[in-house]
Amino acid sequence: MSEKNITNPMKRHMGLKTSRAIGNTAIYALLICISIIWLVPFVCIVLQSFRVELKGPVGYVLPKQWGLDNYKALFQTDFPRWYANTFIAALVTAVLQTIIVLCMSYTLSRFRFKMRKPLMRFMLILGMFPGMLTMIILYRVLKDLGMTQANAVPGLILVYIASSGMGYYVSKGFFDTIPKSLDEAARVDGATRFQVLKKIILPLSKPIVIYTILTAFMGPWGDYVFAQYISFGTSAGMNVAVGMYRWLNKDQIAASYTMFCAGGVLVAIPVTVLFMCLQKYYVEGVTGGAVKG
Amino acid sequence: MASVKLTDVKKIYENKVTAVHDFNLEIADKEFVVFVGPSGCGKSTTLRMIAGLEDISDGTVEIDGVVVNDLQPKDRDIAMVFQNYALYPHMTVYDNIAFSLRLQKMPEDQVYEKVTNAAEILGITEYLTRKPRALSGGQRQRVAIGRAMVRNAKVFLMDEPLSNLDAKLRNQMRAEIILLRQKLDTTFVYVTHDQTEAMTLGDRIVIMRDGIIEQVGTPTEVFEMPRNIFVAEFIGAPKMNMIETELVRKGDQYFVMPFGTPIGVTGEKREELLKKNVQSCNIVLGVRPEHMVLADDSDDAIPCKLEVNEMMGSELHLHVYTEDETRLIVRIPTINLSMDQRKSLVFGKELKVTFESKVMHFFDKETQKNLIYGD
Numbered sequence: 281m282s283e284k285n286i287t288n289p290m291k292r293h294m295g296l297k298t299s300r301a302i303g304n305t306a307i308y309a310l311l312i313c314i315s316i317i318w319l320v321p322f323v324c325i326v327l328q329s330f331r332v333e334l335k336g337p338v339g340y341v342l343p344k345q346w347g348l349d350n351y352k353a354l355f356q357t358d359f360p361r362w363y364a365n366t367f368i369a370a371l372v373t374a375v376l377q378t379i380i381v382l383c384m385s386y387t388l389s390r391f392r393f394k395m396r397k398p399l400m401r402f403m404l405i406l407g408m409f410p411g412m413l414t415m416i417i418l419y420r421v422l423k424d425l426g427m428t429q430a431n432a433v434p435g436l437i438l439v440y441i442a443s444s445g446m447g448y449y450v451s452k453g454f455f456d457t458i459p460k461s462l463d464e465a466a467r468v469d470g471a472t473r474f475q476v477l478k479k480i481i482l483p484l485s486k487p488i489v490i491y492t493i494l495t496a497f498m499g500p501w502g503d504y505v506f507a508q509y510i511s512f513g514t515s516a517g518m519n520v521a522v523g524m525y526r527w528l529n530k531d532q533i534a535a536s537y538t539m540f541c542a543g544g545v546l547v548a549i550p551v552t553v554l555f556m557c558l559q560k561y562y563v564e565g566v567t568g569g570a571v572k573g
Numbered sequence: 574m575a576s577v578k579l580t581d582v583k584k585i586y587e588n589k590v591t592a593v594h595d596f597n598l599e600i601a602d603k604e605f606v607v608f609v610g611p612s613g614c615g616k617s618t619t620l621r622m623i624a625g626l627e628d629i630s631d632g633t634v635e636i637d638g639v640v641v642n643d644l645q646p647k648d649r650d651i652a653m654v655f656q657n658y659a660l661y662p663h664m665t666v667y668d669n670i671a672f673s674l675r676l677q678k679m680p681e682d683q684v685y686e687k688v689t690n691a692a693e694i695l696g697i698t699e700y701l702t703r704k705p706r707a708l709s710g711g712q713r714q715r716v717a718i719g720r721a722m723v724r725n726a727k728v729f730l731m732d733e734p735l736s737n738l739d740a741k742l743r744n745q746m747r748a749e750i751i752l753l754r755q756k757l758d759t760t761f762v763y764v765t766h767d768q769t770e771a772m773t774l775g776d777r778i779v780i781m782r783d784g785i786i787e788q789v790g791t792p793t794e795v796f797e798m799p800r801n802i803f804v805a806e807f808i809g810a811p812k813m814n815m816i817e818t819e820l821v822r823k824g825d826q827y828f829v830m831p832f833g834t835p836i837g838v839t840g841e842k843r844e845e846l847l848k849k850n851v852q853s854c855n856i857v858l859g860v861r862p863e864h865m866v867l868a869d870d871s872d873d874a875i876p877c878k879l880e881v882n883e884m885m886g887s888e889l890h891l892h893v894y895t896e897d898e899t900r901l902i903v904r905i906p907t908i909n910l911s912m913d914q915r916k917s918l919v920f921g922k923e924l925k926v927t928f929e930s931k932v933m934h935f936f937d938k939e940t941q942k943n944l945i946y947g948d
Contacts, residue, residue, distance in 0.1 A: 464626050465659035468730075469673035469720070470647040479672075483663045
């Protein structure tokens with residue numbers, strides 16, 4: 281009996297090691313499969329965008345003839361206009377929405393005022409309704425303001441940032457983890473509330489600021505529904521998603537499919553660059569050493 | 574450098590809890606005042622009201638003769654050191670100390686001079702380029718003090734600045750705060766729950782309980798003339814022994830009867846009792862552990878048994894219990910005992926303790942007030 285007791289734990293220990301190795305291998309294999317599946321469409325689109333011999337969809341992946349014709353063709357269309365529309369809308373939205381969200385979060389995190397909790401609850405419930413519900417009335421309002429069709433961009437910006445204050449959850453949660461005594465120390469040191477936010481809270485919240493900018497940029501950049509509705513068929517007011525989607529119509533796809541792919545690649549570039557530049561801040565932990573730890 | 578005056582200051586929270594009741598205190602220019610009390614007594618709240626970090630529900634706070642109730646912290650010209658240091662983690666030590674000066678738009682060469690000066694006084698010059706996370710607790714607290722120092726503020730507020738340090742470092746920093754105080758020569762308000770810090774640092778001590786001031790006085794006053802049982806027990810370690818007994822007056826003579834042993838009250842204490850015309854009554858008799866002595870077999874000594882013998886190095890803390898199970902602590906300098914005596918002090922040993930009348934404190938059993946200094 282005693283012998284068994286001595287040998288068994290050893291065996292179990294060895295078994296643990298092996299089973300962990302098997303488990304890891306399985307997990308990595310699965311992850312590799314998933315990433316291949318995930319990457320295939322992107323690779324295909326990039327390859328198609330360089331195809332010259334045929335402009336419609338085809339049954340093979342590698343182009344027979346390579347060239348930049350599709351990219352050149354893009355600039356003969358309204359694409360630059362759509363691209364500019366999208367870029368302006370996304371950029372302005374990113375800036376304004378980030379400012380609004382951060383101010384809102386700071387207020388809800390640091391100030392105590394009447395109706396604060398009911399307000400937060402109200403926004404939570406309001407956020408549960410899909411934004412589409414407001415579409416018809418929004419169109420009416422924007423039309424009266426002259427912000428539809430060719431003037432869709434300011435209208436879109438207005439729609440995008442109108443409810444941005446409700447997206448405070450993530451950054452408020454982060455601000456809550458920054459000790460209040462830092463605010464107090466700064467205020468005693470002579471800082472105004474705004475200086476506290478600017479000089480203390482924001483530098484400590486880089487990851488969350490970056491996250492806010494990225495999400496604020498991505499929303500308008502990939503939006504289709506609102507952009508389609510507000511531009512209402514006027515090419516000058518469309519964004520890339522709406523404009524390019526028309527190339528996939530039955531009567532256009534044979535002549536514009538590869539151009540669509542080229543457009544898709546151009547659309548992906550700024551976002552990819554943005555993510556690559558900013559990703560390192562995602563993981564940065566910065567609050568160490570603030571207070572006793 | 575300025576005086577601070579609090580008049581009928583109240584703090585009532587939204588949930589109707591009153592944290593501070595009618596707080597009245599005048600702090601003179603360049604005075605070092607310590608607020609001390611158990612946790613939740615409102616001492617930090619009061620300090621934060623002076624700083625402007627808490628709203629004042631009622632009453633006024635004046636700094637240098639100006640009512641500051643509605644001023645933002647930044648406009649009150651105060652400096653504050655927090656318990657958890659509250660250093661800005663993304664800035665170097667230099668930038669931390671320079672933060673307030675830069676907000677004042679002070680020219681960079683003056684900032685440099687002030688920061689290096691402060692760093693030198695505090696001995697943190699070599700850490701100026703480090704971030705707070707690379708510092709030890711004591712160093713962080715020095716940076717926090719440095720940050721407050723460079724401001725030349727009218728009032729220096731400290732909210733339990735040593736509580737997060739270990740015992741040894743705390744003693745060292747305590748001494749440094751005394752030195753710092755001499756160098757800065759400004760008004761200090763210091764909050765602590767540690768009576769030793771209060772006694773060693775303060776010109777005056779404000780002892781608080783449940784939002785009420787129990788006593789204000791110099792360390793000597795609160796130690797020798799505690800106004801009530803709470804103050805008597807709070808100040809001094811180990812805490813004062815409290816014995817429920819009677820005070821008996823026979824003509825001009827007074828006796829106390831601890832555990833049935835009559836002990837005469839003589840000297841000054843008798844005079845004072847006479848002056849107050851105190852009659853026979855039930856009292857709580859307070860005697861500090863260091864004022865109790867082991868007695869030989871004399872008649873006016875209290876018989877008791879030894880329960881615990883704590884060897885503190887320079888002194889012994891003897892925990893004894895009397896016939897009616899009352900626990901007392903007797904503090905005896907080790908040097909007064911021979912080796913044989915020390916060895917004989919084991920569990921269950923029968924002892925006799927006594928005390929002189931000049932060390933007695935008489936408290937009314939009902940009101941808990943000191944019969945002599947209670948008003």
